[in-house]
Structures are given as structure tokens and as C-alpha cells.
Amino acid sequence: MLVYGLLSTLSGKFPIRDxxxxxxxxxxxxxxxxxxxFLGKFVKFIIRKGIEKAGVERTTKKSFIELFLTVIKWSIYxxxxxxxxxxxGIPQLTSWLTSTLVVIPALVGALILIGMGFxxxxxxxxxxxxxxxxxWQVLSTxxxxxxxxxxxxxxxxxxxxxxxxETVNIIIIILTAVVxxxxxxxxxxxxx
Numbered sequence: 001m002l003v004y005g006l007l008s009t010l011s012g013k014f015p016i017r018d019x020x021x022x023x024x025x026x027x028x029x030x031x032x033x034x035x036x037x038f039l040g041k042f043v044k045f046i047i048r049k050g051i052e053k054a055g056v057e058r059t060t061k062k063s064f065i066e067l068f069l070t071v072i073k074w075s076i077y078x079x080x081x082x083x084x085x086x087x088x089g090i091p092q093l094t095s096w097l098t099s100t101l102v103v104i105p106a107l108v109g110a111l112i113l114i115g116m117g118f119x120x121x122x123x124x125x126x127x128x129x130x131x132x133x134x135x136w137q138v139l140s141t142x143x144x145x146x147x148x149x150x151x152x153x154x155x156x157x158x159x160x161x162x163x164x165x166e167t168v169n170i171i172i173i174i175l176t177a178v179v180x181x182x183x184x185x186x187x188x189x190x191x192x
Contacts, residue, residue, distance in 0.1 A: 036080020
């Protein structure tokens with residue numbers, strides 16, 4: 001009786017046509033969330049074992065690895081929460097929460113792009129330094145900052161995926177000018 005009273009109150013706020021169908025969808029949504037929790041923990045465990053086997057902990061701090069694993073786990077959680085909300089079929093609640101939850105996977109994708117860009121930039125910088133060609137210091141610095149810049153642009157576009165292109169381009173131009181001026185200022189101060 002209490003459940004039907006609560007569902008009757010909810011149906012006044014959100015249009016629910018059939019309460020029995022809503023209860024079934026609610027149970028399926030709860031199952032999806034539980035599956036998402038177990039899958040997130042399982043994937044985190046598998047990736048952690050792969051990282052331990054690869055010996056990544058020797059070159060990377062444990063806190064960074066934990067951050068990476070937590071981001072992966074929560075991305076899976078959010079995916080299953082979104083699927084559970086879709087299962088409920090409440091358009092007002094689903095559209096609002098889905099639009100809010102889209103930000104988190106975009107942010108995760110941007111963080112992954114930044115990490116990959118940083119790793120590639122360091123690799124290329126070290127590769128150029130080992131070559132000992134004339135002017136390798138300048139060339140390695142240019143490559144380092146260029147690769148970081150390109151990956152940062154992709155990361156910004158990933159985070160702002162819901163915005164229109166003109167707004168994103170203006171933000172990128174402003175950030176490019178500010179960061180470029182800051183890097184130039186830093187290099188000038190280092191030379192003194």
C-alpha cells in the first residue's frame with residue numbers, strides 16, 4: 001500500500017500511464033544499476049591486474065594509477081545509471097539527468113586525451129634529444145609544446161561537445177592566446 005501511495009504521488013508529478021509497467025521498469029533499472037556496480041568493480045580489478053603485470057607502477061605514481069582506475073570505474077557506473085534512467089521512461093527526469101551525466105564521460109575522454117598527449121609529447125621530446133641533431137633543444141621544445149597543444153584542443157572540443165562550434169572556437173582562441181602568453185613569459189623569466 002505504501003509503495004502504491006508513493007507511486008501515485010510520483011505519477012502526479014511525472015506522467016506515468018501504467019503503474020505496474022513502471023514497477024517492472026523500476027526493478028529492471030535497479031538491476032541495471034547493480035550490474036553496473038559489479039561490472040565497474042570487475043573492470044577495475046582486471047585493469048589493475050594488467051597494470052601490475054605490465055609493471056606500470058615502476059614508472060607511474062600509485063596515486064595516478066588509482067585516479068585512472070577510479071575514472072574508468074565511475075564511467076561504467078554512469079553509463080549504467082544512464083541506461084537505468086532510460087529504462088524508467090520518465091522523460092522529464094531522464095532528459096535532465098542524461099544531459100547532466102553526458103558531461104562526465106566527456107570530461108573523462110578529455111582527461112584521457114590529455115594523458116595520451118603528454119605521454120606522446122615526452123616520448124617525442126626524448127627521441128629528439130637522443131638524436132643529438134643541431135638545435136635539438138629548440139626542436140624538442142617545439143615538438144613538446146605542439147603535441148600538448150594539439151591534444152589540449154581535442155580535449156577542449158571533447159569537453160565542450162554540447163556547445164556550438166563558434167563558441168568552442170572562440171574559447172580555444174582565447175585559451176591559446178592566454179596560454180601562449182603565459183608560456184612565453186615563463187620562458188623569458190627562465191632565461192634571466
